[in-house]
Amino acid sequence: MKILLTGRTGQVGYELERSLQALGTVIALDRSQLDLSDLDQVRDVVRTQRPDLIFNPAAYTAVDQAEKEPELAMRINGEAPGVMAEEARRLGAAMVHYSTDYVFDGSKDGPYSEDDLPSPANVYGRTKLAGEQAVQASGIPHLILRTGWVYGMRGKNFLLTVRRLAQEREELRIVADQHGAPTWCRTIADTSALVVANLQTAGGKGGLDHDLWRQNSGVYHLAAQGQTSWHGFAQTIVAHWSLNKKPMVTPISTHEYPLPAKRPANSVLCCKRLTERFCRLPAWDEALKLCLE
Numbered sequence: 001m002k003i004l005l006t007g008r009t010g011q012v013g014y015e016l017e018r019s020l021q022a023l024g025t026v027i028a029l030d031r032s033q034l035d036l037s038d039l040d041q042v043r044d045v046v047r048t049q050r051p052d053l054i055f056n057p058a059a060y061t062a063v064d065q066a067e068k069e070p071e072l073a074m075r076i077n078g079e080a081p082g083v084m085a086e087e088a089r090r091l092g093a094a095m096v097h098y099s100t101d102y103v104f105d106g107s108k109d110g111p112y113s114e115d116d117l118p119s120p121a122n123v124y125g126r127t128k129l130a131g132e133q134a135v136q137a138s139g140i141p142h143l144i145l146r147t148g149w150v151y152g153m154r155g156k157n158f159l160l161t162v163r164r165l166a167q168e169r170e171e172l173r174i175v176a177d178q179h180g181a182p183t184w185c186r187t188i189a190d191t192s193a194l195v196v197a198n199l200q201t202a203g204g205k206g207g208l209d210h211d212l213w214r215q216n217s218g219v220y221h222l223a224a225q226g227q228t229s230w231h232g233f234a235q236t237i238v239a240h241w242s243l244n245k246k247p248m249v250t251p252i253s254t255h256e257y258p259l260p261a262k263r264p265a266n267s268v269l270c271c272k273r274l275t276e277r278f279c280r281l282p283a284w285d286e287a288l289k290l291c292l293e
Helices: 011-023 039-049 070-091 123-138 158-168 185-203 210-216 230-239 272-277 284-292
Strands: 002-005 025-028 053-056 094-100 142-147 171-175 218-221 248-252
Touching: 002 011, 002 039, 011 025, 011 053, 011 185, 039 070, 053 070, 070 094, 070 123, 094 123, 094 185, 123 142, 142 185, 158 171, 158 230, 171 230, 185 210, 218 272, 230 248, 230 284
Parallel strands: 002 025, 002 053, 053 094, 094 142, 142 218, 171 248
Antiparallel strands: none
């Protein structure tokens, strides 16, 4: 099976390039080789590579900057996935597309399921929802994997920011009234590969089993088990890290740390559908410990 992977230098893309090796030949491209803001290039690359399966973790992820660049964010997050899906339909290919907890406004009391109606509260969330809808509308076999609070040991993320600031400051003031499940990018990649491997194995074929893929197509929430706040996440990071002098981690409210883009107060995702059909992810703090070790 030939797999086209976008965003190879991103957090999830970097891990996917490793995790997908057992599934087939992986063509992993970075932004210099595949710029999702150039829709003609997106179309040309897919037609040239002719993959059996497209993995698309690449995205415009600068949440606050998206408020200033809504058209660019929409082109990358909303329109480019639609172009990929259109070309996949021409090829008879399938697609795994990554989305976000930010498609919800965070007002629900309790974890969000895949059946809950999306209602994004910022530009980033609206553009990611547009990407989901474009992939679904194409009619191709697909998996849309929503995740959130992604971290790892490379790139830009909350974990690395906390580690840097913990060495520079005596106190870290961290928002405590937003809740979610920190999810390790390696967990996302390994779980994604496992899901696709299960589909292929169950079909008994090396290539795509379109009937099986269509039976399982749809949206899945893919996040670590449990939940915490950004403050709780930061506390756990500091606690698991050996420092001569650890900073005080002080809880603050969202209002005390204003940002251009509104954040959901509740980003907790219910992953029952993924668990029942494929596998269960580890608890967020267990995965974090593995990551830090």
